[in-house]
Amino acid sequence: MKREWNVVHDCDLDDETPTEWSIKVADDKFYWIDEVSNGTFDVIDHDAHTVLMNCKTLASAKRWVSANLL
Numbered sequence: 001m002k003r004e005w006n007v008v009h010d011c012d013l014d015d016e017t018p019t020e021w022s023i024k025v026a027d028d029k030f031y032w033i034d035e036v037s038n039g040t041f042d043v044i045d046h047d048a049h050t051v052l053m054n055c056k057t058l059a060s061a062k063r064w065v066s067a068n069l070l
Contacts, residue, residue: 021062031043032044041054041058
């Protein structure tokens with residue numbers, strides 16, 4: 001099964017720039033990537049609170065999730 005990242009549009013900026021992405025890994029289990037105010041990206045655990053990693057780019061955050069959580 002191929003997993004896809006989805007933009008969480010409820011978190012978009014006023015100009016519709018996305019700031020959060022999610023990926024479903026099991027029934028009712030997701031991981032998120034949030035863009036932080038300093039321009040980096042936090043990988044958020046499935047508990048929706050714990051920051052697992054902070055990455056410099058969205059691509060590196062997605063790679064980190066693929067390598068460590070999927």
